[in-house]
Amino acid sequence: MGSAATLCSAYGISRATATCAGRRWRLSAALAACLVAASALLPLPLAAQQEPIDPPPSVDKLVKYFETIVFGSEYAAVTPSRVIKKWTGPLRIAVRSFEETKTDEGGKEVRALTPIKVKKPFLNFIQKHLNGLVEATGIKTEDAKITGEPPNFMINFVPRNYMADPRLVDADPALLKRMAAEGGCYFVIWADDRTGSIQRAVIVVNAERLLIRINHCLLEEMTQSLGLPNDSNDISPSIFHDDSRRTDLTRTDLIILKALYDPRLAPGMPKVEAMAKARGVIAELNDKLPAK
Numbered sequence: 001m002g003s004a005a006t007l008c009s010a011y012g013i014s015r016a017t018a019t020c021a022g023r024r025w026r027l028s029a030a031l032a033a034c035l036v037a038a039s040a041l042l043p044l045p046l047a048a049q050q051e052p053i054d055p056p057p058s059v060d061k062l063v064k065y066f067e068t069i070v071f072g073s074e075y076a077a078v079t080p081s082r083v084i085k086k087w088t089g090p091l092r093i094a095v096r097s098f099e100e101t102k103t104d105e106g107g108k109e110v111r112a113l114t115p116i117k118v119k120k121p122f123l124n125f126i127q128k129h130l131n132g133l134v135e136a137t138g139i140k141t142e143d144a145k146i147t148g149e150p151p152n153f154m155i156n157f158v159p160r161n162y163m164a165d166p167r168l169v170d171a172d173p174a175l176l177k178r179m180a181a182e183g184g185c186y187f188v189i190w191a192d193d194r195t196g197s198i199q200r201a202v203i204v205v206n207a208e209r210l211l212i213r214i215n216h217c218l219l220e221e222m223t224q225s226l227g228l229p230n231d232s233n234d235i236s237p238s239i240f241h242d243d244s245r246r247t248d249l250t251r252t253d254l255i256i257l258k259a260l261y262d263p264r265l266a267p268g269m270p271k272v273e274a275m276a277k278a279r280g281v282i283a284e285l286n287d288k289l290p291a292k
Contacts, residue, residue: 051243052236059283065235072230084269086227088197090140094151098158125215129222137261152200157207169202185217187225196267201225215247255285
């Protein structure tokens with residue numbers, strides 16, 4: 001059993017540590033070619049959307065699903081990757097939470113985004129998902145406060161009206177507005193197009209949503225921030241399905257995630273070569289992982 005992951009909150013927000021089975025991580029910021037995707041979580045009643053349950057997928061279907069998720073793009077403005085992209089260095093995670101404040105300045109109302117303490121349920125959700133993702137991928141984590149390095153995996157909780165605030169994400173403002181439009185959550189990752197190494201990730205979450213929606217949203221965005229940027233309705237149940245409201249990864253999700261982080265699929269590997277290797281890796285995982 002590894003040491004507990006540390007969730008460091010910026011701006012003097014409290015620091016929380018938890019202990020769970022498996023290894024752990026950390027959160028927050030740094031560099032290069034933008035690869036973006038977002039979750040459009042519609043504000044419908046929970047009972048209004050049912051994720052279909054398909055028969056267990058074949059290896060052929062899993063391979064196609066892997067290709068769609070890894071080498072696809074949810075947004076026309078974002079060019080799909082032509083190489084394997086994943087984290088090669090440790091994650092340094094930071095969590096921030098904000099609220100809107102209003103002050104009167106000379107008779108004029110001034111609104112601002114003010115840091116507040118991160119809610120404990122948010123930290124608990126992150127810790128749980130982080131532990132599971134680390135266990136599935138083998139990604140390392142480290143504490144930014146100990147290493148002196150800046151965080152490179154940042155999670156922001158904000159009021160819906162501030163989701164596209166460029167102070168949260170250094171990206172194209174028009175794209176941020178597009179991703180924030182549905183009012184759920186989204187992520188942006190920066191990766192080197194040559195080496196395939198993901199260097200930074202930022203997640204923005206609407207803090208005004210129901211806790212169950214925030215929990216699902218965090219799992220999906222944290223998973224996709226590892227190099228799985230696209231959504232698909234080809235297989236269900238799956239965290240990548242548009243109708244999913246899951247708060248845990250399915251067997252299919254684990255196969256796709258573990259395949260991406262298998263050492264035989266090296267970062268920077270071109271798509272054609274990667275897909276040739278992916279079939280064998282996915283077939284092995286399909287035989288190895290027990291049916292749920």
